[in-house]
Amino acid sequence: MLNYAAATGPARFAAPPYVLFNIDEPRGPTGTVMRFARNSEIYGEDEAAEYFYQVISGAVRAYKILDDGRRQISAFYLPGDIFGLEAGDEYTSSADAIADSHVNAIKRSTVLAQADQDRSVVRQLWSLTSQELARVQNRALLLIKTAEERVAGFLLEMARRAATATTVQLPMCRRDIADYLGLTIETVSRTLTQFEHAGLIALPASRRVELRDRAALNRMNS
Amino acid sequence: MLNYAAATGPARFAAPPYVLFNIDEPRGPTGTVMRFARNSEIYGEDEAAEYFYQVISGAVRAYKILDDGRRQISAFYLPGDIFGLEAGDEYTSSADAIADSHVNAIKRSTVLAQADQDRSVVRQLWSLTSQELARVQNRALLLIKTAEERVAGFLLEMARRAATATTVQLPMCRRDIADYLGLTIETVSRTLTQFEHAGLIALPASRRVELRDRAALNRMNS
DNA sequence: CGCTGAATTGACGGACATCAAGATGTGTGG
């Protein structure tokens, strides 16, 4: 059930050497492997930020809950992705496992101590946070677009990050997608079937998407 | 026309000592004061990131333009705010002056060189980028809300950052506000007059807002 | 005092949310 194969693929983050994490040695001196069951919480908003994480297998969502119960998912993390990188002492979002997942956890205090020896560590933390900032900016761009554009953008993003050829296996349910895109599950569903009827995608299963006309999807991404 | 008084107010960023910028000594060894006229560009997206900036007087907007001409403003920077802090070699947004402005500019290469001597420099860069990330996350939260909630949130944010007592002097036009909130100027305008009729605010001038019922606005902020 | 861009106000339509029902898929126990 747990997919270690995903962990042996190409790493998705920036420049080696990997001071923080090395996905090829998840059990090495750089951290501890933890297992989280589907829908279990990894950390909560405003909790003390004890660990930095990297996804080994499975998938993770980061989110905030508004007073009225609405949820906004700010990011999905897939194998290779690093998350929980707080500069402050508390997590600014909650995070939980979308599917049964293995993550590599490394103590924040250890990393910060390491930073006193090795100046490249903080440089790397800054760089990763900067990449996260760029991701959030791009998602904010999505949120001002039409439903079509948002769903198209989401499919292309997932294809870029998790695709084998043209088939995307979605780890998350429609509610997660809706909460990520700022839409309702009905609108997400309708938009997907509309894409299917237009021949842009195929939906052999609700969580499996085949991109048939990537150019058309790109055009929508405006 | 240029308001130096604003620069002598309390600094708005985090913990001293200010390695990067010291707003009390804008002409000191930490940078160069530059002047930008209203609507002039400070830097463009994908340009080489030559400088880090801090606003001394005036106001700055950062934004991206979509293919179809839509503009999304990702942030407003007021006196004391630092912007243009790129970890990569290029700016990821454009920035220009909303009003005639003075900014303190410090060469990115100088700061990065300084970072080899003083380890607190990168730590500070990381911290500032992390704060920027938190700001963008909060704006993304705004974008999934109703027009009322977005405008209320905007007013409270501006009041917190730029208010003298309960009066907010807005440096930007309705189009800027609209592009920041993902609304149209008509909706922004209508929502403001609606707030006025409900007694939540007063609008003695189109760019001057007096908060009359902060509690009610806060309640909308959900 | 007239010109011009900014802001407001109104009428209307459309995209997406809401409410509701039905279809599909999945896990569990007999």
Place this chain on the structure above:
DNA sequence: CCACACATCTTGATGTCCGTCAATTCAGCG
């Protein structure tokens, strides 16, 4: 292996918030 239960997903009907288009008012400036 089948049957039932429950969650997930899809599809339909209706409503509403906000965008669009258009006209008017207001403010700043030569």
